[in-house]
Amino acid sequence: MRPSDSTRAAPQATASVHAVVLNVNGIEVIYNHVILVLKGVSLQVPQGQIAAILGGNGAGKTTTLRSICGILPIQRGTVRIAGVDLVQREREAKQNLAWIPDDPQPFETLTVHEHLRFHAALYGVEAWQSHGDRLLERFELAHKRDALGGELSRGMRQKLALACAWLHQPRVVLMDEPLSGLDPRGIRSAKLAIQELAASGSAVVLSTHLLGLIEELAHRILILDNGRKIFEGTLDQARGSLSVAPGSSLEEIFFAVTQPPPAP
Numbered sequence: 001m002r003p004s005d006s007t008r009a010a011p012q013a014t015a016s017v018h019a020v021v022l023n024v025n026g027i028e029v030i031y032n033h034v035i036l037v038l039k040g041v042s043l044q045v046p047q048g049q050i051a052a053i054l055g056g057n058g059a060g061k062t063t064t065l066r067s068i069c070g071i072l073p074i075q076r077g078t079v080r081i082a083g084v085d086l087v088q089r090e091r092e093a094k095q096n097l098a099w100i101p102d103d104p105q106p107f108e109t110l111t112v113h114e115h116l117r118f119h120a121a122l123y124g125v126e127a128w129q130s131h132g133d134r135l136l137e138r139f140e141l142a143h144k145r146d147a148l149g150g151e152l153s154r155g156m157r158q159k160l161a162l163a164c165a166w167l168h169q170p171r172v173v174l175m176d177e178p179l180s181g182l183d184p185r186g187i188r189s190a191k192l193a194i195q196e197l198a199a200s201g202s203a204v205v206l207s208t209h210l211l212g213l214i215e216e217l218a219h220r221i222l223i224l225d226n227g228r229k230i231f232e233g234t235l236d237q238a239r240g241s242l243s244v245a246p247g248s249s250l251e252e253i254f255f256a257v258t259q260p261p262p263a264p
Contacts, residue, residue, distance in 0.1 A: 018046030021096075021203045022068070022172045027077030029067055037063050039227045040077070045203040045220070047171070050194065052214040053207040054250075055224035056258055061207040062102070064224065065174045068205070069099040082171045095123060098170040102177040104161035106149030112136070112160055113145045116167060123168035135163040139189060154181035162190060166197065173197060175206040179213065191217065211250045221250075225258045 022045040029038040038060050045051045053061045066072045068079050070086055070093075079086040084093040106115055116135070120128040136142045139159040144152065152160065158181045165173060178194070179187050194217060198204050208214065214221060221238065223230040231238055239248055244256050 018048055020044045021047045021082050022205065023078075023080040024064075024068060025078045025080075027064075027067055027074050027079065029063055029072055030075050037227050038067065041222075041224065041227070041229050042077075043205070043222050043229075043232060045172070045205055047201045047203055048198055049219040050198050050204040050206065050217050051220045051222060052218035053205065053222045053224060054209070054211070054214060054254060055230075058226075059224040059258070060227040061224060062176055063227075064222075065099070065176050065205065065207055069097060069174050070094060071099075095168075096171040098165035098168070098173045100158075100161045100165050100173070100175045100178055102180055103154075104157045106152065106157055106160055108148060108150030110149050111146050112141055112149070112152075115149065115160060115164055119164040119167050125168050128167060132163075132167060135166055138166075138193065139163045140186065155183060155186055158182055159186060159190075162193065166193070169200070169202075171202055173202055173204045175204070177208050178206055179208070179210065211254065215250050223254070223257060230257050 022043065024041065024043040026040045026042055027038055028036065028040060030036050041060065041064055043051065053064060055061050063072060067074050070090060074087065081093040082096040084096065086093045110118065113132070113136075116128070116132040120132070133142070136145060139162055141156065141159055141163060144156060149157075149160070158178070162178070179190055182190060191213070194204055194206070215235065220232065220234050222232045223238075231242060233241070235250060238244070238253050239246060242253060242257050244253050248256070
């Protein structure tokens with residue numbers, strides 16, 4: 001008998017002791033000098049673990065990821081990647097980071113293989129070709145090796161982004177809806193690759209509306225609502241601290257602690 005979501009065992013960490021490689025402390029982001037979008041969000045992710053950010057539309061999930069990777073400026077708070085402050089030593093911090101947006105846009109006139117070569121040069125990866133070829137096989141892109149970025153489908157663009165992100169073996173990987181656009185075979189391959197990346201020692205942070213994916217992969221969760229952190233910890237800790245029934249599913253927890261969007 002297949003276990004229900006409410007009884008499924010949480011993923012187990014790959015080691016008993018983990019060094020924190022992503023430390024986000026009280027970050028705030030303001031749009032147009034007026035609108036406070038993120039309100040003191042904190043997150044700590046040890047090596048070898050997968051953290052998931054969840055919340056409703058507009059809760060601040062993508063803004064959090066873009067702030068962690070340096071795309072959006074942080075007005076207050078700090079981000080440290082592998083112990084390196086993102087603001088003070090941005091280049092060094094980003095050498096340990098990979099970012100996969102929800103809709104990757106490759107260079108239209110570079111081939112798939114040329115994207116890997118460019119990425120290797122950007123991150124100073126030497127003797128990358130064999131590893132790059134294995135990644136093309138892993139993400140079912142070998143037959144698209146010479147295809148231009150502008151010719152790729154939505155799912156192929158996602159696979160190329162995953163292959164590039166894996167190439168320099170980052171300490172921290174940020175993913176916004178990483179399975180969007182993938183077919184069932186691609187979804188299975190991506191899930192296995194994410195688990196293997198964490199098992200190799202990377203810290204993975206993903207944002208997704210797929211609660212089943214979070215229950216399947218994540219060691220810990222961060223729940224956001226209206227730009228504020230509602231909870232951070234394991235699923236079992238959420239059941240014990242958020243005034244929900246024992247054995248509650250992640251879906252039940254989500255609806256219990258977040259607010260619906262305002263009526264138009």
